[in-house]
Amino acid sequence: MLMGYSFADLGSIFAMQAFAGLSLFSVFLLMALGLAIIFGQMGVINMAHGEFMILGAYVTYLCSGFFSAFLPGLYAIYFLVAMVLAFVVAGALGMAVEWLMIRHLYRRPLDTLLATWGLSLVLQQAYRSIFGAREVGVELPEWMMGSTHLSETIDIPINGLFVMALTVLITACVFAMMFRSSWGKKVRAVVQNRTMAGAVGIDTERVDRYTFGIGCGIAGVAGSAFTMIGSTGPTSGQLYIVDTFLVVVFGGAQSLLGTIASAFSISQAQSTMEFFLSGSMAKVLVLLGVVGILMLRPQGLFVIKVRR
């Protein structure tokens, strides 16, 4: 592998691969954050997570159409508006779903899995009926495409940087919300002991609904961001679900820090292996590795040891 390349080549490749790994990391983390809140903190298995992401993507698509038709002057910044809208729309749908469905199922986690799978089928068909079976192309403002040219062989994609920045921002927000605000305390209290939290005056239903909504909203933002690197179609959401769950579970479901660590390790492993092996084999090996480690360490990488 190393033969035939000059040191300059190797250096720049190393830099590029590192960047590829990092951008994969931010993609994984962005996918997983919403789920980490919903699954890790609330214990709800949301199989429709991918569909919430695609909802964000469709919102972005609609926004792009709207701005180019009515506000062409502001087209350059439409993406920022779209992301906010994606958060709001996906979050609102999430809250509706929580109210109609999830709140009746907190004691039956495996049932939430089935019900949300049903929801994902319904959403897929709804997308297909509304937007057509074909994929839609989401156009990006010119400044977001392209790359900064650092040297002869090193190009840093701008949208990659954008996704990274977004990931950092959202992660920071989530952490601030969960660990620095009274809201986060309430969420954690409800997660640990629903009855007790209710008894001390926390409106658990409200906490649940908003937490679920925020998780879905983050999924929506992720979906919106992914229009820069992936496809938007009725079934595109399904592509993400296995990866997303593995990231969350691998990290130790209850630990947000674990989610970050696991997104990092899985993405680095994958992008390194992809470089040395064919794409298919790399994927298989990474998944096998994750499953293998989970078998040895079922609680995931990070886990709080509790006294039983």
Add this chain to the structure above:
Amino acid sequence: MSAGDFSSDRPSALRRKLLFGMAAVPGLALLPRAVAAAAPAASVNSTGLAVTDSTVTVGILHSITGTMAISETGSVEAEKLAIAQINEQGGVLGRKIQVIQEDGASDWPTFAEKSKKLLVNDKVAAVFGCWTSASRKAVLPVFEQYNGMLYYPTFYEGLEQSKNVIYTGQEATQQILAGLDWVMKEKGAKTFYLLGSDYIWPRTSNKIARKHIEMHGLTVAGEEYFPLGNTEFNSVINKIKLKKPDVIYMSVVGGSNVAFYKQLKAAGIDLNKQTLMTISVTEDEILGIGGENIAGAYACMKYFQSLDNPNNKAFVPAFKKMWGEKAVIGDVTQAAYLGPWLWKLTVEKAGSFDIDKVAAASPGIEFKGAPEGYVRIHENHHLWSKSRVGRARADGQYDLVYETPDLMEPNPFPKGYQ
């Protein structure tokens, strides 16, 4: 070079009518109709197909739900258009075509089940359908066992030939070889990097491409496959940057394409400088990819929506009239459009709907109204067709840059490439 140079200039065919195709074959169309008006069902249908004195029933079998619906929608639309046009002209042997549409649901066993239903229960005279190789492989034994007729529209890997199937798309050598020759000659390409989705069509296509490249003493710098639905291509793009191949040769399918081209562009690879040739991205896929992300790439297939010939100039507006101004037409969609027409022509030549007679009459059937120009059915049930190279524009269309002077012979079992 303009695509118009290649078209024949028959002025009459410029008229924008639904009935454009028949202008080219008036004799064929009129004569059997006169016959059919007198012919009772029994005489044109000796095997109990769903044919009455005024109607004939056919099946359409594509995925309209599930992951493949993305690709197959265009085929359904084209087939329905062709059938509507044929009916408007008086149908087949004087009988209006009725359609039973079934959903394969992107699931191969479902395709088998539905094809059996169409043949055994509905007794359809022909089926227009399937898209992926897997669905075709699943239904093939059914068509052979129950003696049905399938018109299969997709470009595919070859290695197959059946009495019961007419392949209206190109088999691999037809699609690949001319394009490779062109890129070698025109671009002086010496090294190639082959990328594909991990299943039979890309692997077989790349196998043929590799043999052809190596036969010319040139180099394959890399060959890689990605799971279907893969959306991460940054690592391989880095490898491409490192190896600097003259040509990136692509057979990645589905949503992965969107991810690939967006990431390629973001990585600063300019397709106006880096030659990329795809055999899997039609105008349909560009809708999802976004024209600005793929502009400059070359595609190698037999049909582009922008083809400048009278047939196509009637076909495209007709398609848009039926399915909306925004509709786009890709290679497979056009090939799907050929199916009902070829079937009509064959039935009328055979003077019967009987499958055996239709199968026997198929070789030699020519369709002069084909949007791609002209096609003829070969003895092996594939089509003689031209191979074309187009260059993607930012608006999602291709500019024709090359087409083979002659029709290419279909060769599903190519010697020396296996």
Add this chain to the structure above:
Amino acid sequence: MPTQNDFVLSVEDLAVSFDGFKAVDDLTFYVDKNEILVIIGPNGAGKTTVLDLICGRTKAIAGSIKFHGEELTAKTEHEIVRAGVGRKFQNPSIYETLTVFENLEISYPRGRSVFGALFFRTDAAVRERIAEVAEMIFLEDCLSMRAEYLSHGQKQWLEIGMLLIQDPDLLMLDEPVAGMSVGERVKTAELLNRIIRDRSVLVIEHDMKFVEDIAHKVIVLHQGKIISQGAMAKVKADPKVVEVYLGH
């Protein structure tokens, strides 16, 4: 300190910590044959953790637990049970949807392997033993009742019965009389005194009256350490104990 092999249970230098918090620290005690040993102490003293350690639910970081001279720390839970250690939980843990009879039947120590269970038949010997145990736990009239309809105290007895049917050498009871009426408490004391003839019992209890009734020996646990042990009378008089526990 030499290991005393003639004890039923010897716990020596036992320690465990959760994220740095030492729940049990350097614990040593012994249970003799036919002895009822009661562990008392304030909430969070590590009482339940001690039972968890003995029955294998929690793994110790140091020390040894020997049962009839056999090391338990390396064994899995079911192996420890099969060696003869029975454990009752703080909240009665019974199969609510099954009848009392079925609860006892399922606990019967035959057919414990997969295929054993597949071909287990409820024969006369089983029925006889179930009747015997049911009488011991005052439930002989409730055999066909679904367990969820039993009173809280009866559920506690049933769980004890489910252990007794396995004839363990050491019975560990976590708060056996919690939620019981005075009458039930008296009967439970009677039950324990009866079954002690064949085995040893380790009890965790808060109810001092009950402890005085049954305890042969008492250990007072505080912050994972033994602060006093011996006969109830002696322990009660210990000023350290009064300070941390009884004085409240």
Add this chain to the structure above:
Amino acid sequence: MSKTLFASRGNLVGLLLLAVLLLVVFPLVFDIFRLNLVGKYLTYAFVALGLVLCWGNAGILSLGQGVFFGLGGYCMAMFLKLEASSPENTKIQSTPGIPDFMDWNQVTALPWFWEPFHSLSFSLVAVVVVPALFAFVIGLAMFKRRVGGVYFAIITQAIAAILTILIVGQQGYTGGINGITDLRTLKGWDIRTDHAKLILYFINGGLLLGALLLAQFVQQTKLGRLLVAMRDKEDRVRFSGYDVSSFRIFVFCFAAGLAAIGGAMFTLQVGFMSSSFIGIVPSIEMVIYCAVGGRSSLIGAVYGTLLINFGRSLLSESFPQLWQFAMGGLFIAIVMVFPDGLAGLYQTYAAPLIARRFRSGRGGGRIAAASTGSRVH
């Protein structure tokens, strides 16, 4: 109270009714095309039966049952494919005598793991043993480490994803995404004829009833009750001296074996095996068959499977778009409104009615065709 070795009397009545429906009514009512379809549906019922024990009773939700269905089907298909690939049939290939897809992928000799599948008896054993063994390995690794519930579901899902990529990627050895197609004869007997399909339908029906009986037997034993017990009170069972993990491994393997038989029968009746079963979507769909039936009701699972598949066939013939909404809605409704599925409906509405009839008729007859896990003495 009436109780036989295999089932309570009520269950026996239910079983008998089902047998009549499958072996008498369906063959009389349906033409061979529909009957073959029913046969195909019934192969999924094997999976649903396994899920009743595994999920309904033992509380282990596997989202990878399609893997075992597929593996069983592949084992059968490998034998049939080898028989279909005799040197005479494949003489146009560059290497005659090997399956066509190998030839297309430049495989020039039969891989070693295909060799034993020349033997029918080996293949039949492999149909059950290979998937069960695979389940054993997974179960051993997971249950010994106490992975359960949600985590188990997600990991089985990941395993399904891995296997799909592997099978599709290794197409030279597996047939890739196309699966193993164009199967023709079983020891010279043409399985594609209507007559063969009829016979295969009855074999399939018989096997399913056998599997049902076996599963009922398991449900009735102490092991069956222990499974339920360890679902609800895992620690109590563990501290009653049972090795919980070994019971779970057993029931997981048992369910895998059942699914595999279904897969093999699928291959025989449909004539090919598709890689699409070894994926997440079919695996989750099979869970819903079981849920519609009522999770812990074996007979309910068979009815649930039939109901959904009939529904799909009918609806998708006329309203394909609607079908996906209906399927999604069904998932939600089953969970939210009818968690006990068909069996629950039967118990609540039909059973009391029937019981009243019976009592007035001859008194005392007790019907519990769809027992929901609680045992009838």
